[in-house]
Amino acid sequence: xxxxxxxxxxxxxxxxxxxxxxxxxxxxxxxxxxxxxxxxxxxxxxxxxxxxxxxxxxxxxxxxxxxxxxxxxxxxxxxxxxxxxxxxxxxxxxxxxxxxxxxxxxxxxxxxxxxxxxxxxxxxxxxxxxxxxxxxxxxxxxxxxxxxxxxxxxxxxxxxxxxxxxxxxxxxxxxxxxxxxxxxxxxxxxxxxxxxxxxxxxxxxxxxxxxxxxxxxxxxxxxxxxxxxxxxxxxxxxxxxxxxxxxxxxxxxxxxxxxxxxxxxxxxxxxxxxxxxxxxxxxxxxxxxxxxxxxxxxxxxxxxxxxxxxxxxxxxxxxxxxxxxxxxxxxxxxxxxxxxx
Amino acid sequence: xxxxxxxxxxxxxxxxxxxxxxxxxxxxxxxxxxxxxxxxxxxxxxxxxxxxxxxxxxxxxxxxxxxxxxxxxxxxxxxxxxxxxxxxxxxxxxxxxxxxxxxxxxxxxxxxxxxxxxxxxxxxxxxxxxxxxxxxxxxxxxxxxxxxxxxxxxxxxxxxxxxxxxxxxxxxxxxxxxxxxxxxxxxxxxxxxxxxxxxxxxxxxxxxxxxxxxxxxxxxxxxxxxxxxxxxxxxxxxxxxxxxxxxxxxxxxxxxxxxxxxxxxxxxxxxxxxxxxxxxxxxxxxxxxxxxxxxxxxxxxxxxxxxxxxxxxxxxxxxxxxxxxxxxxxxxxxxxxxxxx
Numbered sequence: 290x291x292x293x294x295x296x297x298x299x300x301x302x303x304x305x306x307x308x309x310x311x312x313x314x315x316x317x318x319x320x321x322x323x324x325x326x327x328x329x330x331x332x333x334x335x336x337x338x339x340x341x342x343x344x345x346x347x348x349x350x351x352x353x354x355x356x357x358x359x360x361x362x363x364x365x366x367x368x369x370x371x372x373x374x375x376x377x378x379x380x381x382x383x384x385x386x387x388x389x390x391x392x393x394x395x396x397x398x399x400x401x402x403x404x405x406x407x408x409x410x411x412x413x414x415x416x417x418x419x420x421x422x423x424x425x426x427x428x429x430x431x432x433x434x435x436x437x438x439x440x441x442x443x444x445x446x447x448x449x450x451x452x453x454x455x456x457x458x459x460x461x462x463x464x465x466x467x468x469x470x471x472x473x474x475x476x477x478x479x480x481x482x483x484x485x486x487x488x489x490x491x492x493x494x495x496x497x498x499x500x501x502x503x504x505x506x507x508x509x510x511x512x513x514x515x516x517x518x519x520x521x522x523x524x525x526x527x528x529x530x531x532x533x534x535x536x537x538x539x540x541x542x543x544x545x546x547x548x549x550x551x552x553x554x555x556x557x558x559x560x561x562x563x564x565x566x567x568x569x570x571x572x573x574x575x576x577x578x579x580x581x582x583x584x585x586x587x588x589x590x591x592x593x594x595x596x597x598x599x600x601x602x603x604x605x606x607x608x609x610x611x612x613x614x615x616x617x618x619x620x621x622x623x624x625x626x627x628x629x630x
Numbered sequence: 631x632x633x634x635x636x637x638x639x640x641x642x643x644x645x646x647x648x649x650x651x652x653x654x655x656x657x658x659x660x661x662x663x664x665x666x667x668x669x670x671x672x673x674x675x676x677x678x679x680x681x682x683x684x685x686x687x688x689x690x691x692x693x694x695x696x697x698x699x700x701x702x703x704x705x706x707x708x709x710x711x712x713x714x715x716x717x718x719x720x721x722x723x724x725x726x727x728x729x730x731x732x733x734x735x736x737x738x739x740x741x742x743x744x745x746x747x748x749x750x751x752x753x754x755x756x757x758x759x760x761x762x763x764x765x766x767x768x769x770x771x772x773x774x775x776x777x778x779x780x781x782x783x784x785x786x787x788x789x790x791x792x793x794x795x796x797x798x799x800x801x802x803x804x805x806x807x808x809x810x811x812x813x814x815x816x817x818x819x820x821x822x823x824x825x826x827x828x829x830x831x832x833x834x835x836x837x838x839x840x841x842x843x844x845x846x847x848x849x850x851x852x853x854x855x856x857x858x859x860x861x862x863x864x865x866x867x868x869x870x871x872x873x874x875x876x877x878x879x880x881x882x883x884x885x886x887x888x889x890x891x892x893x894x895x896x897x898x899x900x901x902x903x904x905x906x907x908x909x910x911x912x913x914x915x916x917x918x919x920x921x922x923x924x925x926x927x928x929x930x931x932x933x934x935x936x937x938x939x940x941x942x943x944x945x946x947x948x949x950x951x952x953x954x955x956x957x958x959x960x961x962x963x964x965x966x967x968x969x970x971x
Contacts, residue, residue, distance in 0.1 A: 302968045305969075306962060307903070332853075334686045334718065345676065348780060350730070351779055405939075422778075427968070432772070436777065437691060437729045517649050525653075576908070592647075622649060623644055
């Protein structure tokens with residue numbers, strides 16, 4: 290085995306060949322950072338046992354641009370994103386896989402920074418990366434690095450969360466401020482400078498979810514408002530459950546610099562992507578108890594009850610504005626922010 | 631919802647936005663082709679039960695170029711590749727996820743052809759695609775379509791296959807001819823015309839594996855010789871098990887047009903990628919029984935015993951040539967064929 294020149298080396302086509310150079314990249318970069326008993330099995334697949342219960346599987350490919358941003362990078366985002374997709378079912382995320390598509394010429398130092406960031410995010414959340422894959426494409430056929438992560442988890446006994454279970458009268462809760470991730474990425478991409486005051490909210494929500502379902506197992510559904518933002522995710526849930534929703538703008542937390550940046554950019558924070566927030570819908574009589582449980586967790590400190598589920602054969606999402614009027618909160622039409630995750 | 635113009639439309643950035651256009655693409659293209667009860671759950675994750683046993687997880691990103699080739703395309707290949715990685719542990723593959731990275735401007739008609747091909751491959755193997763993700767990157771930042779698939783499966787009771795279990799005296803079996811996939815791709819890419827007589831061997835091996843472990847549960851290990859070919863995969867296993875290997879060239883099946891193409895191209899078929907073959911190592915006294923079980927399956931009709939495991943502190947793989955000499959079969963050095971899978 291040769292030593293990789295991580296400080297000054299670059300990804301070469303040979304790193305995707307299946308031969309000696311690929312083995313060196315895997316041993317000296319991925320396996321060292323992710324270091325765990327499953328990767329150490331050294332096979333093309335990982336083997337493990339799962340606790341009893343319904344199994345959950347979620348996948349996400351990450352193409353965020355730029356690769357590094359205040360509050361995270363494509364590595365940590367790829368871990369948070371899939372852990373959150375698994376956790377939204379109420380499940381405890383157990384294991385992750387990681388598939389890399391690298392562009393020829395990408396600096397190994399940047400790749401190491403990304404891989405180390407994945408490793409930290411994985412350790413912090415307690416969800417190991419147990420198997421992986423590396424491909425390399427020619428210069429100009431990719432964009433630095435794309436990362437797919439796939440996660441599996443297990444739903445604790447007695448839970449039954451699904452997007453089709455919201456009922457008129459239910460309360461709608463949000464775990465914190467909206468718009469932070471999307472505005473950070475856009476500001477950075479367009480060199481607007483707002484990112485000095487804001488940062489991505491990218492974080493794993495599995496511990497918050499565990500605390501929530503422990504206290505209120507009757508939660509109807511949870512979903513993380515990523516691409517398309519709060520507005521689009523609520524429209525999805527309204528359609529899936531066949532209900533309407535009434536929101537209250539003054540209860541939806543938005544950080545002041547995010548609000549200012551959105552105004553400047555002509556963006557509506559309701560449509561801006563988040564990477565560390567969740568929406569939960571629960572029976573009205575459990576709402577205060579759930580809110581308290583959420584606020585007791587670091588990822589839910591700024592949680593709020595933001596609206597209620599109503600009967601509506603059109604499945605509209607509406608919002609009482611801070612001025613007292615009522616406005617429609619429609620599906621996202623068109624692309625607001627490409628390559629946000 | 632608008633109707634997608636599949637005949638003449640193209641992938642646009644908005645198809646990755648998380649909004650209405652993405653929902654249309656998912657509903658009218660992916661969900662229709664993959665159609666199953668888990669996708670119909672409509673959540674960001676799939677839920678299912680697994681039979682008892684050790685769980686296996688494998689992931690593979692696919693970047694093959696060109697996207698369509700004799701014997702398959704990136705869609706069928708992405709299903710076969712991950713099913714095989716799961717199956718090599720002896721497991722029954724149960725579920726797949728699929729993550730797409732699409733390039734802006736890619737024809738929807740080509741995407742539909744690829745997705746339909748994935749759906750056929752998935753149905754044929756009996757392994758449903760239960761959850762997915764779609765991202766879009768700008769023109770020139772991808773290459774048509776990249777597909778990650780991740781698979782999970784369950785190992786039947788009593789099996790214990792791993793790459794570190796080969797022992798001196800064991801027999802080495804190969805399920806069929808080598809080089810077909812790699813030579814097909816290279817010939818097509820370089821417009822050499824050999825692909826008129828040959829085609830990729832891309833296929834799912836899960837049924838072959840099930841038949842093999844049923845008859846000979848004592849199999850030490852299996853692995854599919856994809857990137858890096860037979861030579862590299864055997865070197866991996868020799869290193870992992872701390873043994874040497876002795877092959878017999880005349881017993882290794884190679885199709886005549888593949889041999890001719892390799893000669894013309896200066897390639898050694900031992901290093902050329904396969905996508906529907908496996909290597910199995912088993913105790914010598916079980917070898918004939920295993921061979922018979924393999925030949926009884928369509929995916930193993932041309933199976934052969936190609937060598938034996940030997941003691942060797944250097945972990946060398948050597949081969950008795952058709953001329954009676956002995957040559958070293960070293961690790962692949964350098965890139966033989968980029969983007970083969």
